[in-house]
Amino acid sequence: MSSQSYIRRPNRPLQVYAAIFLIVLYVPVLFLPLFSFNDSIYVKFPLTGFTTQWYVELFHREPVWAALMNSVRVGVTTSIIATGFGVFAAKAIIRYRIPGRGPLVGFIMLPLVVPGIIFGVALLVLLSQLGVPLSLYTVTIGHVIVCLPFAIATMIPRFEGFDPSVEEASADLGENAWWTFWRVTFPIVFPGILASLLLTFTVSFDEFIMAFFLSGSDPTLPMYIWGQLRFPKEFPSILAMASIILLVSFIVVFIGQWINRDAQATTLANEEDK
Amino acid sequence: MKQSDAYISIRNVNKLFGSFQAISDVSIDIRQGEFFSLLGSSGCGKTTLLRMLAGFEMPTSGEIFIDGQPMSEVPPHRRPVNMVFQSYAIFPHLNVRDNIAYGLRKRKLSRAKRDTMVDEMLELIKLPEYGDRKANQLSGGQRQRIALARALILRPKVLLLDEPLGALDKQLREQMQLELRALQKTVGITFVFVTHDQEEALTLSDRIAVMANGRELQVDTPTRLYERPVNRDVASFIGNMNFFEGKITGISDHRASVDVKGLGHVTTTNFDAKLKPGVDICIAIRPEKLILTENEPRNTGNKARGQMDKAAYLGERSHYYVRLDGISQPVAISAQNRQRAEGAPEEKRPIWISWEDDAFVVLEDG
Numbered sequence: 001m002s003s004q005s006y007i008r009r010p011n012r013p014l015q016v017y018a019a020i021f022l023i024v025l026y027v028p029v030l031f032l033p034l035f036s037f038n039d040s041i042y043v044k045f046p047l048t049g050f051t052t053q054w055y056v057e058l059f060h061r062e063p064v065w066a067a068l069m070n071s072v073r074v075g076v077t078t079s080i081i082a083t084g085f086g087v088f089a090a091k092a093i094i095r096y097r098i099p100g101r102g103p104l105v106g107f108i109m110l111p112l113v114v115p116g117i118i119f120g121v122a123l124l125v126l127l128s129q130l131g132v133p134l135s136l137y138t139v140t141i142g143h144v145i146v147c148l149p150f151a152i153a154t155m156i157p158r159f160e161g162f163d164p165s166v167e168e169a170s171a172d173l174g175e176n177a178w179w180t181f182w183r184v185t186f187p188i189v190f191p192g193i194l195a196s197l198l199l200t201f202t203v204s205f206d207e208f209i210m211a212f213f214l215s216g217s218d219p220t221l222p223m224y225i226w227g228q229l230r231f232p233k234e235f236p237s238i239l240a241m242a243s244i245i246l247l248v249s250f251i252v253v254f255i256g257q258w259i260n261r262d263a264q265a266t267t268l269a270n271e272e273d274k
Numbered sequence: 275m276k277q278s279d280a281y282i283s284i285r286n287v288n289k290l291f292g293s294f295q296a297i298s299d300v301s302i303d304i305r306q307g308e309f310f311s312l313l314g315s316s317g318c319g320k321t322t323l324l325r326m327l328a329g330f331e332m333p334t335s336g337e338i339f340i341d342g343q344p345m346s347e348v349p350p351h352r353r354p355v356n357m358v359f360q361s362y363a364i365f366p367h368l369n370v371r372d373n374i375a376y377g378l379r380k381r382k383l384s385r386a387k388r389d390t391m392v393d394e395m396l397e398l399i400k401l402p403e404y405g406d407r408k409a410n411q412l413s414g415g416q417r418q419r420i421a422l423a424r425a426l427i428l429r430p431k432v433l434l435l436d437e438p439l440g441a442l443d444k445q446l447r448e449q450m451q452l453e454l455r456a457l458q459k460t461v462g463i464t465f466v467f468v469t470h471d472q473e474e475a476l477t478l479s480d481r482i483a484v485m486a487n488g489r490e491l492q493v494d495t496p497t498r499l500y501e502r503p504v505n506r507d508v509a510s511f512i513g514n515m516n517f518f519e520g521k522i523t524g525i526s527d528h529r530a531s532v533d534v535k536g537l538g539h540v541t542t543t544n545f546d547a548k549l550k551p552g553v554d555i556c557i558a559i560r561p562e563k564l565i566l567t568e569n570e571p572r573n574t575g576n577k578a579r580g581q582m583d584k585a586a587y588l589g590e591r592s593h594y595y596v597r598l599d600g601i602s603q604p605v606a607i608s609a610q611n612r613q614r615a616e617g618a619p620e621e622k623r624p625i626w627i628s629w630e631d632d633a634f635v636v637l638e639d640g
């Protein structure tokens with residue numbers, strides 16, 4: 001026997017699989033930044049030359065900025081609402097012995113698997129029945145539904161990782177539920193809250209289907225991009241924009257994961273204590 | 275005990291979790307300044323009872339009074355009790371000083387005053403250098419002491435401790451036992467201490483409630499629990515005990531005469547006055563109260579003949595098992611090795627056992 005364990009020993013087919021997997025996943029994405037610097041309005045090989053003109057052009061376009069601001073507003077509002085709900089939902093799921101907890105969690109997580117188009121149409125029907133005009137607010141409602149599972153899934157490990165008797169200790173030392181939340185629960189789950197804010201923001205920021213059904217006259221950024229795809233002339237600057245979004249999303253999600261990196265570790269440590 | 279000297283009074287408390295009865299009709303009175311222990315095996319309801327005192331669980335029926343006040347409507351943060359949790363529950367995001375000062379927010383103290391109080395506490399728990407440490411940089415024993423300081427700084431009337439020494443190694447545990455006991459005497463706070471370790475309960479407590487299956491079996495001082503257990507469960511839970519079957523043949527002058535199977539005639543004053551002659555009873559004696567001799571002891575009637583069965587040499591003491599005629603179970607005897615031991619006694623050798631007057635206890639259940 002070699003010194004490596006059965007599980008840990010190198011596995012050639014698995015390594016090849018992993019490499020192919022990553023290539024298939026990311027190479028198409030890498031074409032975006034590649035062509036966004038290409039000196040041609042046609043997206044095809046061979047590359048003709050290096051330019052930053054598409055980025056400059058993007059910078060001078062008024063509607064791009066308006067759409068960006070719309071997306072940021074919707075994203076910020078969505079992330080705050082979804083994370084707020086997510087904190088309390090995760091706390092309730094972990095802390096209280098709720099009858100039918102399994103089905104309930106499954107139900108909350110449903111938007112992850114149900115096609116967005118179904119939720120989009122359903123909400124559209126509902127809102128038009130109620131006579132609510134479509135606007136960025138209705139987009140926000142749709143986005144909260146889409147983002148809630150992400151917020152809850154981020155918060156649950158934080159709550160699993162901390163000992164409920166810490167909250168009892170706070171009550172025992174004289175603090176009521178409100179102060180206990182602010183002095184104990186909130187600081188302990190804070191990294192999870194940050195991670196959830198960042199994650200739900202990025203999910204909302206590039207969500208298209210809900211926005212497609214629910215937005216009024218103000219487009220979000222993905223809506224704007226969709227609209228511009230009809231004009232081949234605009235395409236390279238769309239690529240430039242997509243590249244920027246890609247980079248920013250990547251950074252934001254990475255920061256979120258990094259802030260929340262000890263959630264899993266704390267959970268494990270607590271398991272060992274038991 | 276009169277109702278009036280009870281500082282904590284638990285009255286006919288029941289607790290059900292769903293259909294499971296965790297506490298059954300418990301009534302206990304605890305005096306002010308007392309070191310009171312709840313002793314019982316795992317799952318007997320000690321933590322549940324303590325959590326009801328702290329207010330984290332509500333009795334299904336019955337009432338708890340603290341300082342004469344009924345507690346049913348009082349939430350945990352308004353009760354005059356503080357708790358040291360089984361898991362310590364140190365706040366992981368705060369350093370040691372902030373952990374200890376946690377409960378002082380509402381007191382509206384000046385910063386300087388608060389700092390001196392925390393310093394005093396750090397001094398008391400012998401961790402003066404550790405104020406700036408984070409909770410995850412502490413050992414189990416240090417956490418335990420911080421959990422204690424965090425509660426003591428509020429000067430509670432009652433401190434509830436849930437197996438606070440359970441996670442510590444033997445040496446630290448014994449040291450902390452002494453410190454806890456000394457601390458309790460200095461601060462004069464009522465301690466309600468949960469443990470499943472009978473030795474710990476005996477050394478620390480003024481009084482002990484022995485619990486089993488959600489009931490209190492006996493509430494008494496350590497000596498009385500050991501010397502006069504009320505029933506078989508208490509007797510076998512605390513220390514070792516030899517049990518015999520017997521029948522009361524006569525009672526005169528607070529002294530019961532008992533006809534004991536395998537031993538013959540035994541008299542004792544340790545019995546319940548309610549018992550009448552003619553009833554079948556269980557009678558018991560501690561292994562160290564039996565005296566083993568080669569030859570028939572003179573000038574005592576308290577003796578019986580037997581046969582050596584087994585012996586175990588434990589250094590400072592030896593355990594012997596002796597067979598008596600008419601009973602299947604060998605009788606355990608524990609003797610100090612005052613003289614140098616000369617190898618194991620041979621098996622089947624005839625020997626004598628004897629005992630002093632009143633060494634036997636008559637137990638409630640027959």
Ligand SMILES: Nc1ncnc2c1ncn2[C@@H]1O[C@H](COP(=O)(O)OP(=O)(O)OP(=O)(O)O)[C@@H](O)[C@H]1O
Nearest residue numbers: 291294296314315316317318319320321322323470
């Ligand atoms: N929240 C709960 N729901 C259901 N059953 C419970 C709950 N808490 C305790 N029990 C049950 O009540 C009984 C008593 O539990 P408790 O924690 O009081 O025991 P304990 O004497 O403290 O034991 P240990 O020495 O192991 O800590 C146990 O059988 C336990 O399973």
Ligand SMILES: [Mg+2]
Nearest residue numbers: 320321322360
């Ligand atoms: Mg317990």
